[in-house]
Amino acid sequence: MQEISTKPYFLRALYEWCTDNGYTPHLAVRVDSQTQVPRQFVRDNQIVLNISFDATSQLKMGNEMIEFNARFSGRAHRIMVPVANVLAIYARENGEGMKFPVEFNDNGDVVEPRDSACDEPSSADGAEANPQPERAKTKSSGKSHLKVIK
Amino acid sequence: MQEISTKPYFLRALYEWCTDNGYTPHLAVRVDSQTQVPRQFVRDNQIVLNISFDATSQLKMGNEMIEFNARFSGRAHRIMVPVANVLAIYARENGEGMKFPVEFNDNGDVVEPRDSACDEPSSADGAEANPQPERAKTKSSGKSHLKVIK
Numbered sequence: 001m002q003e004i005s006t007k008p009y010f011l012r013a014l015y016e017w018c019t020d021n022g023y024t025p026h027l028a029v030r031v032d033s034q035t036q037v038p039r040q041f042v043r044d045n046q047i048v049l050n051i052s053f054d055a056t057s058q059l060k061m062g063n064e065m066i067e068f069n070a071r072f073s074g075r076a077h078r079i080m081v082p083v084a085n086v087l088a089i090y091a092r093e094n095g096e097g098m099k100f101p102v103e104f105n106d107n108g109d110v111v112e113p114r115d116s117a118c119d120e121p122s123s124a125d126g127a128e129a130n131p132q133p134e135r136a137k138t139k140s141s142g143k144s145h146l147k148v149i150k
Numbered sequence: 151m152q153e154i155s156t157k158p159y160f161l162r163a164l165y166e167w168c169t170d171n172g173y174t175p176h177l178a179v180r181v182d183s184q185t186q187v188p189r190q191f192v193r194d195n196q197i198v199l200n201i202s203f204d205a206t207s208q209l210k211m212g213n214e215m216i217e218f219n220a221r222f223s224g225r226a227h228r229i230m231v232p233v234a235n236v237l238a239i240y241a242r243e244n245g246e247g248m249k250f251p252v253e254f255n256d257n258g259d260v261v262e263p264r265d266s267a268c269d270e271p272s273s274a275d276g277a278e279a280n281p282q283p284e285r286a287k288t289k290s291s292g293k294s295h296l297k298v299i300k
Contacts, residue, residue, distance in 0.1 A: 003171050004167065004170055004171055006163070006164065006167050006246070009164065009166055009167040010160070010163055012163065013159040013160055013162065013163035014159065017159040020154055021153050021154055096156070
């Protein structure tokens with residue numbers, strides 16, 4: 001069995017945390033050929049999506065894909081975002097959340113992490129090259145398997 | 151409304167991640183007057199608890215308290231651990247997981263973080279002074295609100 005990444009678990013956890021605290025969860029996404037989003041809101045190959053209960057319907061946060069319906073400028077859209085394309089999830093109100101390194105190839109398409117369960121603390125310093133989501137209020141640390149949370 | 155910490159959400163997320171991947175979730179805990187654990191397994195004020203489905207019954211991972219029944223050397227125990235006392239959660243098989251800074255006072259009792267939603271990236275460099283759980287295979291980063299996950 002191939003190991004499932006921790007990423008979708010953290011995304012769901014922070015979605016719940018935002019919701020329970022009355023915050024508005026926002027998703028910063030790297031847009032490529034695998035994402036289905038309204039292109040007119042894309043800037044620098046990124047889009048920020050409000051995924052709160054009020055702003056979406058039929059939200060599904062799976063291990064591979066995040067899907068929901070939402071209205072943009074009054075028009076309904078079906079949104080599909082691979083988990084691999086998510087740059088960050090955070091509360092709009094205070095910017096608290098988590099960001100993720102996302103690598104992409106020369107075509108601008110996101111490359112899946114090789115193996116998120118990899119034992120060596122090696123392959124990812126992608127953090128440094130990673131675009132910062134709006135309102136992300138932190139310097140990124142180096143890669144580590146165990147993360148310190150206050 | 152006082153903000154709920156992200157910590158219990160991350161603990162539940164990593165418990166699920168471990169379980170879905172067939173790993174054995176372990177909890178490293180700072181023992182103090184608020185923890186109810188079998189004292190004979192405590193070393194340096196810490197205990198490591200197997201909280202897998204197979205090793206526990208009636209596991210409840212709340213926002214304030216983690217509770218379950220488990221057998222130690224054949225004897226049943228009721229275990230109660232405040233979320234504030236959790237030093238780390240990780241998979242026994244590969245050490246992957248997350249650790250948390252825990253501060254304690256002169257009596258050895260764990261001090262609740264002042265405000266986990268605090269905006270300034272200030273108050274916690276507790277990470278450095280923090281005991282490392284067994285098998286934790288990482289250097290800790292400085293405190294940051296957004297964390298980079300590979």
